[in-house]
Amino acid sequence: MTDIEWRDFDGVEVPTTSGEAAADEPVVDGRRVWHPRRSKLAAALVKEGFPGWRKVLYLGGGAGTGPSYVADTAEAVYAVEFARSPARRLVEVAETRQRLFPVVEDARKPEIYRSYVEKVDFLYQDVATRGQADVANANAEYLRSGSTAWITVKARSEDVTAEPEDVYDDVEEELGENYTVEGIVDLAPFYDDHAVVTATKI
Amino acid sequence: MTAYWFEGGVEDVEDAVEGLRNEAPEEAADLPSLAVESGVFTDEEHYYNRLHEATLEHARRRIEELEPEDSAVVHAVRTLDELDDAGGRLRQRVEDWRGDSEPVAEAEDVVDAVEDAREELRERVEREVRDVAPNLSKIAGPLLAARLIAEAGGLDSLAKMPSGTLQVLGAEDALFRHLQDGTPPPKHGLIYLHPYVHETTPEHRGSAARCLAGKLSIAARVDRYSGDLRPELKEELDMKIQEIQSRGEGG
Ligand SMILES: C[S@@+](CC[C@H](N)C(=O)[O-])C[C@H]1O[C@@H](n2cnc3c(N)ncnc32)[C@H](O)[C@@H]1O
Numbered sequence: 162m163t164d165i166e167w168r169d170f171d172g173v174e175v176p177t178t179s180g181e182a183a184a185d186e187p188v189v190d191g192r193r194v195w196h197p198r199r200s201k202l203a204a205a206l207v208k209e210g211f212p213g214w215r216k217v218l219y220l221g222g223g224a225g226t227g228p229s230y231v232a233d234t235a236e237a238v239y240a241v242e243f244a245r246s247p248a249r250r251l252v253e254v255a256e257t258r259q260r261l262f263p264v265v266e267d268a269r270k271p272e273i274y275r276s277y278v279e280k281v282d283f284l285y286q287d288v289a290t291r292g293q294a295d296v297a298n299a300n301a302e303y304l305r306s307g308s309t310a311w312i313t314v315k316a317r318s319e320d321v322t323a324e325p326e327d328v329y330d331d332v333e334e335e336l337g338e339n340y341t342v343e344g345i346v347d348l349a350p351f352y353d354d355h356a357v358v359t360a361t362k363i
Numbered sequence: 364m365t366a367y368w369f370e371g372g373v374e375d376v377e378d379a380v381e382g383l384r385n386e387a388p389e390e391a392a393d394l395p396s397l398a399v400e401s402g403v404f405t406d407e408e409h410y411y412n413r414l415h416e417a418t419l420e421h422a423r424r425r426i427e428e429l430e431p432e433d434s435a436v437v438h439a440v441r442t443l444d445e446l447d448d449a450g451g452r453l454r455q456r457v458e459d460w461r462g463d464s465e466p467v468a469e470a471e472d473v474v475d476a477v478e479d480a481r482e483e484l485r486e487r488v489e490r491e492v493r494d495v496a497p498n499l500s501k502i503a504g505p506l507l508a509a510r511l512i513a514e515a516g517g518l519d520s521l522a523k524m525p526s527g528t529l530q531v532l533g534a535e536d537a538l539f540r541h542l543q544d545g546t547p548p549p550k551h552g553l554i555y556l557h558p559y560v561h562e563t564t565p566e567h568r569g570s571a572a573r574c575l576a577g578k579l580s581i582a583a584r585v586d587r588y589s590g591d592l593r594p595e596l597k598e599e600l601d602m603k604i605q606e607i608q609s610r611g612e613g614g
Contacts, residue, residue: 277418
């Protein structure tokens with residue numbers, strides 16, 4: 162486990178990590194570039210700075226690229242992914258990282274992994290489906306009180322007819338059960354119509 | 364048994380994997396320290412190594428258990444087609460009957476029931492295909508997306524297909540005639556259902572079909588391999604089609 166280091170890349174200060182390459186990412190000074198156009202979490206880091214994390218619950222692990230970077234910089238990462246094909250790749254990536262734990266389950270049913278996923282100090286969620294606030298609420302029990310959650314919301318996947326601002330407001334209200342919303346970080350120019358809701362677990 | 368994964372013993376990987384399937388205890392906990400305190404592990408390093416081994420194995424098995432997500436869509440679309448046929452035939456029967464005498468109420472109830480079932484199933488297909496293939500659904504519309512997946516025999520095969528094959532998918536008969544008798548090759552198959560194809564003038568329809576098939580093919584691959592949402596695919600297509608449709612006669 163090492164820290165994030167910042168490097169100039171394409172004229173942008175981008176986060177880099179040390180670790181074995183997981184996909185076809187560029188490498189600078191032997192460090193893996195975590196490109197803000199390729200990863201929403203990287204975009205959020207560029208815009209918001211490194212929040213610091215030791216143990217991470219990563220919901221919507223996809224094919225493991227995002228989780229692999231987090232694993233380079235954390236003590237333990239639990240990556241939850243329920244779709245067959247990305248999960249396959251996630252497992253391959255996890256094979257190369259001792260502290261990346263694949264969880265092939267539905268993040269809407271977090272009790273299934275309660276027997277082995279520990280309490281964490283950072284929650285990252287990128288599930289790209291409707292009902293994002295529900296997923297974050299269901300998993301709130303894994304986050305220590307006072308710790309941070311970053312939840313990506315894609316305006317258009319919540320409700321195609323609503324204005325982006327309305328969608329963010331709705332998500333904010335629904336999260337209120339378990340979180341205090343600190344802010345909404347627009348991911349432009351890296352991602353359009355995407356934002357990360359930053360919140361603190363109550 | 365409600366217990367954390369290590370509580371039933373972790374002598375070998377098999378025990379550990381078994382433990383991961385334990386029913387949920389009351390709440391999430393600070394497991395590594397709990398586990399080390401309990402004496403099951405010498406230290407956290409030991410804990411994490413065992414957990415890593417076990418979660419990898421467990422995940423591999425879970426993946427095998429998962430149905431390919433698109434198989435439900437394939438079955439549902441095929442059933443939908445059956446219901447269409449059956450509903451149409453029944454409706455026709457009852458109409459013929461009405462021409463001669465008064466059909467019994469039960470017969471009409473059955474026709475209505477089949478049509479209601481068809482509607483419900485259609486809505487379900489549209490919902491499910493949006494989850495399985497969000498990008499493809501966005502570009503093709505959910506029903507056409509579902510038909511393409513079903514015709515290809517799954518999202519996996521659709522994603523592996525060259526876009527030229529996708530373009531004529533569902534027009535196998537015409538393709539066969541072309542190969543056998545030298546009739547003109549089909550310019551489109553199922554994708555004719557898309558307004559970008561059938562609303563383009565015949566002269567430019569081939570270009571529109573090719574362009575649409577190319578984007579559908581990319582969308583199917585993104586859905587199959589990355590799961591990310593790429594709204595720009597649709598935007599690019601819209602622009603391209605506009606350009607094709609505005610080409611002049613003979614252009
Ligand atoms: C946008 S991708 C994540 C990409 C990942 N953040 C990265 O950078 O590599 C979203 C993923 O969330 C998964 N997903 C959606 N809903 C889920 C759920 N309820 N439980 C688990 N995974 C889910 C999808 O299958 C998809 O792979």
